[in-house]
Amino acid sequence: MKKRMFALLLVVIMAVALFAGCGSSTENKGADQGSTPANTEEKTYKISVIVKATDSDYWQTLLAGAKAAEADSNGKVVVTTDGPPSETDIDKQVSILENVIATQPDAVVIASSSSDATVPAVENAVANGIPVITIDNKLNTDKYTSYLATDHRLAAGMAAEAMVKDWNGMGIDPSGKKVIVISSVAGSKVNTDRTEGFIAKITELVPNIVVLETQYGENDIAKALNIAENTIAANPDLIGIFGDNNHMGVGIAKALEESGKHNEIVTYAFDTNEDEIKALEDGTLNGLVVQNPFGMGYDGVMHAMEAIEGKSVQKDIIINATIVTKENMKEPAIHKLLYPLE
Template identity: 30%
Template sequence: MKYLIFFIGSLAVALMIFLALTFSFEPGKTDELDLEKPIVVVVKATVAGQPMNFWSVVQQGINEAAKEFGVEVNITGPDHERQINRQVNILNTVIEENPPLIILAASDYYLLAESVGVAEEKGIPVITMDSAVNSPYPVSFIATNNVEAGIKAGNEMNRLLSEGGDGAIAIVSHIRETATAIEREAGVRQALEKQIITGTWYCENDQKIAYENTMEILKDSSVKGVVALNEIVTLGVAEAIRDSEASNRVMVVGFDSAPQELAFLEEGIIKATVVQRPYNMGYMSVKTAVEYLKGDNIAPLIDTGSVLITAENMFQREYQELLFPVNDE
């Protein structure tokens, strides 16, 4: 009898605990963040200021994650990637507003570091996206492994030159001190260590300057290959190759997947392009921010990946969503 009373009592206590837990936790409520201010994303260039396909797709990922996780996100930045001082000023203003977290795509590896230090002093967590900054403070870095991506571009150039004959190679880059430029060039040079590289040309992420640089490069008949390190640069290089009718003589390997780049790829003006996953980059930056603010453990480094695309594989099913994303907004 005593055991029966004990059993019934235990069952009653268990039932009370179960009911308490059932009514205290509502699905979708415990995981929501109650933020007084929006998370702020400081990008290199706004979509309105410079309609660069890469940043447009990054923003799609940011907006989708913000909607999915129920947080408000403000996106700000200069009109152009070369406006580094402007980005520093914008970041400083954002820090003064004391947001819960800042996601930063730094235009300069060194010049943004001091401002990140100020954020650290104020206790504002920082996540870096796309391009790193010279500071140990950011809690996570979400980007393409740019050295690896550069190696992919360099290896493809090696393959192209082995088929079409040896020759010198020129590198056309975007902005000298941005981490993406530094790391991609390092990867390219690592892969092309046995080749002759005539030099690196910088264009301040200006398509016209990239075009003019390429026209100058083409005056050297020994140049048989050009590696272009981002979307804007690739477009400028490809236009120069097209206008010079040099696509049979000079191999071009580029970066990214703007619609015009893919058209150049189909035409054979660009032989290959290393395509990043900008949607994933934007989405994962917000997802990681939410996880951090909830107190979850997050990875200090998230590689969003890249893939080498050629005219031969660009229409394969596995790459359709990557190359031809549908904007539902």
């Protein structure tokens, strides 16, 4: 009897222990599940930013804007930057773009030197699900994600309007007098739009003005200087020069300074760098058509990030340009455009 009771008691104890063990196991499993964090790690997006040239303060400012967007992403974005040495190195830029696409980045932001040469690579990227944000120069394709740029024709027309206003203030009658455009490169849609925009507006405002044949400086300051010197020497009735980028502006300013003609010839140029700003302060240049490269670099990366995440991105975005003169360059908003990194 005692043996039976002992055996029964032993069975009960074992059953209770087994039940407790099972309960403990289930409880611990639940606790482990609750304490294991969900996989909330976000993917880091690789965005490649390619500019027209690395030898230009303008494009370095755009790259600084792209890097600022990287910093503001709190580790969500890694920006790599690249570009050919000069805006004339179109084949080099195409090669850079093709190599970048081969690495399968999450997005590409590009300021293309050519409206045509980079099109096949851009279309290939888009076809393979890589968003492409184009900046500054519009490509001859609709297969891109977004386009951010100045209206270059309109902005150049603003320079023509400012030039006519300056002539009026100086007591110069522009009728029958001469103006010239010194352009960086031929064949670029950006430069073509700037050249044509300036000429269209200046001839609208002064129908009988003489527009000399456009000269091309091949994005070389020394060549722009030489062109400006020769034009000034050969045309004593020259009253206006328009340079369509910062390298042309610097070359023109040097020619005006050396010839002593800066008080007689009104000059406007696109974009900014240290030399152009100094020439503006000195009165050698009358004005600059200033864009917002820092903002375009920043917004380009941000739009790329939105496109990667499947958000809606506006197809074409026009950014206003500003005419900067010696009179307004100290205004806070203008100063910020001239010195975006301060």
